[in-house]
Amino acid sequence: MIVCAGRNETFNFAQPIGVGLIESAINLTRVCLFDKPDFLLFIGSAGSYGRFNIFDIVESKRASNLELSFLREDSYTPLENVLESENKFARNDTIVNSSNYISTNFELTKEYNNYGIGIENMEFYSVVQVAKEFEIPVAGIFIVTNYTNEDAHEDFLGNHKEAMRRLTNYLIERKIIK
Structure with missing residues (x-):
């Protein structure tokens, strides 16, 4: 089954599941x-932490939920914050970070690359979490629309x-x- 976020990011071949961590999980x-489903494929847009360029396509089976405060050592979590699906579909080991917020501090977000995290997408962590709960293999295919900087929203729209x-x-x- 192919799923996508929804709202302005829909496809006639994918089922919309909602924007952000909560809507998509529910x-x-x-x-x-x-x-x-036997397999879940999430497709959508992503912001780059600098490793990938605009319109690069990234496949992944790994997702994280690391907030910016983690990078500043201002927070911790007792929860598992990196998840991985056991499948051979995805061609890339890049971790996709998810949050209900779009990052706009490029100098800070570049640090995500040190953890193997290359892009951000608002929904993928919850998609992987739900798939894991239901024992469904999952992967994501993302296209970079913007960098995580002060122009993120305008670049995304453009x-x-x-x-x-x-x-x-x-x-x-x-x-x-097809």
Whole structure:
């Protein structure tokens, strides 16, 4: 099953599950309870912490939930903050970080690269968490629309339409969709 965030990031071949960690977790749980898929593929946009360029495509099976305060050593969590799916679908080991907030401090977010975290997407951590709970293999395919800097929102808006076209073409080339 192919899922995506929703709102302005929808595809006719993917089921929208909501924006952010909470909406996506609730709606994906509902999907899994009523019609459990054999495999989940999340597709969407991402912001780069500097390692990837605009319109790069990143595949991953690893997600994290590390807030910016973690980088400043201003917080800790007793929760598992990096998750990984056991599958061979994804071609990249980049960890995708998720938060309900979009990062805009590029100097600080570059530090995520030191932990193997290369991009951020608001939903992927909750998607991996739900998939893990239901024992469903999961992967994500992301296209970079912006860097995590002060222009993140404007760049996202300016690049979004072209990014969705390129992501769809990539899925066709990989024979994931027709």
